[in-house]
Amino acid sequence: MTSHQTSQTMKPATAAKKLGVYLAATPAEFREGVVSRAELNAFQADPPEWLRELRRNGPHPRPVVAAKLGVSISGLARNGVTEALTTEQIEELKREEPEWLRRERATQAEVRQEAARLKKLREEKAEAREEARPRS
Missing domain, CATH: 1.10.287 (Helix Hairpins)
Structure with a gap:
C-alpha cells in the first residue's frame, strides 16, 4: 500500500500571521482562498511584490x-x-x-x-x- 499525502492548508489569517503581515492589507485573492504549506514556503523564499511592499511600508x-x-x-x-x-x-x-x-x-x-x-x-x-x- 502506498500512503496518500494530502497538502496541508491554512486559513489566510494564519498564513498572514506567519508572514508577519496585516491580513486586511493583503490582496483579495490571498484573503479569499486557502494557503498551502508549499505556497507559504514559496512566499517566504521568494516574496511577491505585494508582500515585499507590505513588509516594507x-x-x-x-x-x-x-x-x-x-x-x-x-x-x-x-x-x-x-x-x-x-x-x-x-x-x-x-x-x-x-x-x-x-x-x-x-x-x-x-x-x-x-x-x-x-x-x-x-x-x-x-x-x-x-x-x-x-x-x-
Missing part, C-alpha cells in the same frame, strides 16, 4: 508594530494603539517619542531583564542539580 499588524517600537502588544493597547500602523506612522512615533512610549519601553526593558535573570537562575539550579547527582 505596512500597514503592519500589532505584533510587528510592538516589535518595531520596542514595546509589548499590551503596551500598545494600554495607550490606545489598536489599529495597524504604517512604517511612516511608526517612524513618526519614534521621532516624537511620547511619554507613553518611553514608559512602555522602560517597562519592556524591565521585563526582559527579569526574564534573563530567571533564565540564569534556572540554569544555575540545573547545573547544581547535575553536580549533586551521584556518579556511577
Whole structure:
C-alpha cells in the first residue's frame, strides 16, 4: 500500500500571521482562498511584490508594530494603539517619542531583564542539580 499525502492548508489569517503581515492589507485573492504549506514556503523564499511592499511600508499588524517600537502588544493597547500602523506612522512615533512610549519601553526593558535573570537562575539550579547527582 502506498500512503496518500494530502497538502496541508491554512486559513489566510494564519498564513498572514506567519508572514508577519496585516491580513486586511493583503490582496483579495490571498484573503479569499486557502494557503498551502508549499505556497507559504514559496512566499517566504521568494516574496511577491505585494508582500515585499507590505513588509516594507505596512500597514503592519500589532505584533510587528510592538516589535518595531520596542514595546509589548499590551503596551500598545494600554495607550490606545489598536489599529495597524504604517512604517511612516511608526517612524513618526519614534521621532516624537511620547511619554507613553518611553514608559512602555522602560517597562519592556524591565521585563526582559527579569526574564534573563530567571533564565540564569534556572540554569544555575540545573547545573547544581547535575553536580549533586551521584556518579556511577
